[in-house]
Amino acid sequence: MRYESDKQPSRFGPPGYAPRVIDQGSVWIMVAAPTLWALHFVASYVVAAVWCARIGPSLTEPRWIIAGMAVVCVALIVWLATQAVRRYGGVFVIFEEITESSERGRDKFIGHVSLLLCILSGVAIAFTVIPGFVFGSC
Amino acid sequence: MRNLTLLTVPLLAGCAGRHNWLSSAGAEADRVEGLFWVLLIGAAVIWSAVIGAAVYAQRRQVDPGLEHQARWFIVWGGAVIPTVLVCALLIWGLVILRDITPDKGDLTVRVDGERWWWRVTYDGPDGDVVTANEIRLPLDQTALFRLTSDDVIHSFWVPAIGGKMDMIPGRETTLALTPNKTGNWGGLCAEYCGGAHALMRFDTVVMEPDAFDAWLAAEAAPARVAPDDPGFAVFRDEGCGACHTIRGTDARGPVGPDLTHVGARARLGAGIYAMTADNMARWITDTHAMKPDADMPPYPDLSGARLEALVTFLLSLDHAE
Known part of the structure; x- marks a missing residue:
């Protein structure tokens, strides 16, 4: 199997070259998905709190706002997961230990961790949305 | 063995009596108790399975041919199944919480947490009936409690019947209690609220509906005080x-x-x-x-x-x- 990270150079290029934030060689992909979850979590609290304090007492409308934000965040997380697979060579289940001290080995590890964090963040966002659909009022 | 028996006596003593939520004297307590037993038995089964698998893995010769299946076993047993179970428990718990905090009941009781006592107000047929530190409820009727606090956070709890619910200054929280056994059940503050927190208790007397109506009418009446008393x-x-x-x-x-x-x-x-x-x-x-x-x-x-x-x-x- 050929990985994007097999291409050289990946991180350093000619003068003026600026690597993308989410690309092989960069670690930011690992925190991106949990950050989306955190943003969704905070935004959900703000939406529910403002709605209940100013408009309330029904949660019918804010639950759909929270669900809409969840759809956007999950879509971004799915995109991140595809990047983790395509750009980093991440796989869900590792059948062979990553012992190689190389850029490719590190990318593969980052891709694997990112993929797991994407799944975890998606589940966490679902857990944030569920209470809004169980409770009908503030 | 004898020492072990002696040690369990005080623990078992906690399983009986008017403060025990396993006494199940209310519909809401029944719901929470059901969840408790499922969690307890489910946790015991899962714990046994995990420990059993660990012991099995320790005693078994390593078979490289099974590595692939073992990885998938870990993925399913360690990630997929726990996620599904936690999700199911979350929904179940939320539905119970929703059901015990309704908007309406057969009667409404307002309870205001004070340091360190309870101001109790019934919505009586002829207006408010104010009393304190003792709550009476009719059998098999859902009492909707509207809970408030003027000072610090308290928590209203009648373990045998259901609950509990925080009483938060500046907010009103609700809780339903549907007692299904007559008797005198203990209530208490379940949130540390200062020096005499442990002495902030109340009786919850569950009565037949006719007896409750008579009690409420008597409680609503003014006191009989002789002018020269x-x-x-x-x-x-x-x-x-x-x-x-x-x-x-x-x-x-x-x-x-x-x-x-x-x-x-x-x-x-x-x-x-x-x-x-x-x-x-x-x-x-x-x-x-x-x-x-x-x-x-x-x-x-x-x-x-x-x-x-x-x-x-x-x-x-x-x-x-």
């Missing part, structure tokens, strides 16, 4: 009416518990002492020895005939026959 004269002279209300008299103090029918309650001091003349006399003269930090000031100078008259008067504030 010597105990009431002491009550007035000492300024007790500045803090306490006795409906039917000019005592309208809103600070302390309503005393209109204090003699009809089983306990004093917010569910902690039997309602006896000795306890009442001590409560008046040495309040803080019985309940440290209570807002009520003690009246150590009251003694003899005046104290006796006051105690007799307070205990006479019973329901009309």
